[in-house]
Amino acid sequence: MKTLSTIDFKDKKAVIRVDFNVPLDDNFNVTDTTRIEAAKPTIDKILNDGGSVILMSHLGRPKGKEEKYSLKHIVAKTSEILGKEVKFVDDCIGEAVEKAAADLKPGEILLLENLRFYDEETAGDEDFAKKLASLGDVYVNDAFGTAHRAHASTTIIAKFFPQNKVFGALLAKEIESLNKVLKDSEKPVTAVLGGSKVSSKITVIENILDKVDHLIIGGGMTFTFIKAQGGKIGDSICEDDKQELALEILEKAKAKNVQIHLPVDVIAADGFKNDANTQVTPVDAIPDGWQGLDAGPKSLENFKEVILASRTILWNGPLGVFEMESFAKGTIALGEYIGEATEKGAFSLVGGGDSVAAVKQFGLEPKMSYVSTGGGAMLEMLEGKTLPGIAAIQE
Ligand code: AMP
Secondary structure, eight states: OOBGGGOOOTTOEEEEEOOOOOOBOTTOOBSOOHHHHHHHHHHHHHHHHTOEEEEEOOOSOOSSSOGGGOGGGGHHHHHHHHTSOEEEESOSSSHHHHHHHHHOOTTOEEEEOOGGGSHHHHHTOHHHHHHHHTTOSEEEEOOGGGTTSOOTTTTGGGGGOSSSEEEOHHHHHHHHHHHHHHTSOOSSEEEEEOSSOSTTTHHHHHHHTTTOSEEEEOGGGHHHHHHHTTOEETTOOOOGGGHHHHHHHHHHHHHTTOEEEOOSEEEEESSSSTTSOEEEEETTEEOTTOEEEEEOHHHHHHHHHHHHTOSEEEEESOSSOTTSGGGOHHHHHHHHHHHHHHHTTOEEEEOSSHHHHHHHHTTOGGGSSEEOSOHHHHHHHHTTOOOHHHHHHHO
């Protein structure tokens, strides 16, 4: 893997694609600094080597130059986190930018304006990428959140640095963590897939059936499987047109010797609201007018046993409607089991969307081996796709 340690950055200018697409409140204060903190190790390494850093990122989805999406709003917070002055230039290409980059001295940091102020960024425009590339000597990609996009700054730019392109520390860690789960994994390997729909996870399921020993299926997806097998699911969420597919998945799993674990009981509610009446019912005998919104106690016991016997665990998607307190218990319990297994030496990776939000919300993050920073990017990696941003560095 082409990592930062393969390059001595002394007197070099590094153009780093970071993911500073952070949430801002109405007064343009950064409300979650995780992504800025995540880029710090890469920036520190380059500055410590005696190099300088040119940071480029997108923020939001602006239509042209919209001030509310200006990266100037994050300059102060970025300086505070990096413990150094961050210079800012109000464009990302052009003369003023070229001058600011040329004037940059070893140890200094320059942040460019939002890349998406130009349509050329998402279009993957080669000329635009070339202009960005002209600012530095080395290209570093540390933006996992956009690694699945073939944009100018995430992919196209790499071709202008045939010898001098590397993964930043964050991106390298993401790739390494996923490899620990899908390639060099210690057995038994268990994947937990939850979330609302089979349709959004089908490619992930198909890809990981070849890599895991156990597959725990939870969340709203459960009911398509249960109904397909003839169970009564009441008013639970279900994709009727995916029932055939669900049965095929069960067949394939059997053929590949993967043990599938579905919930056996659920917390059923008489409405999709936090203060609905609830009862525990078998997963395949939910009365009409009731819907399964969380895993039941017997299911959790079964899942616990599988998780604690696992050496490698991948978790994607909540076990219930965790946004409502009444239906968050299954997701929290699962996180605790994974935490316990991790403490005993298992490797655990949480990634791809809502499970990351859940893990953060319930303070489970420190108990996991690694929590991915990229929703869509992680999901595509789990689907077995080669991400353009990663391929561009490896080529
Ligand atoms: P996904 O984005 O596919 O990972 O789905 C996450 C969403 O699934 C969350 O917003 C959960 O509230 C939702 N979800 C989980 N379990 C259920 C369920 N039993 N019924 C309806 N929605 C659910």
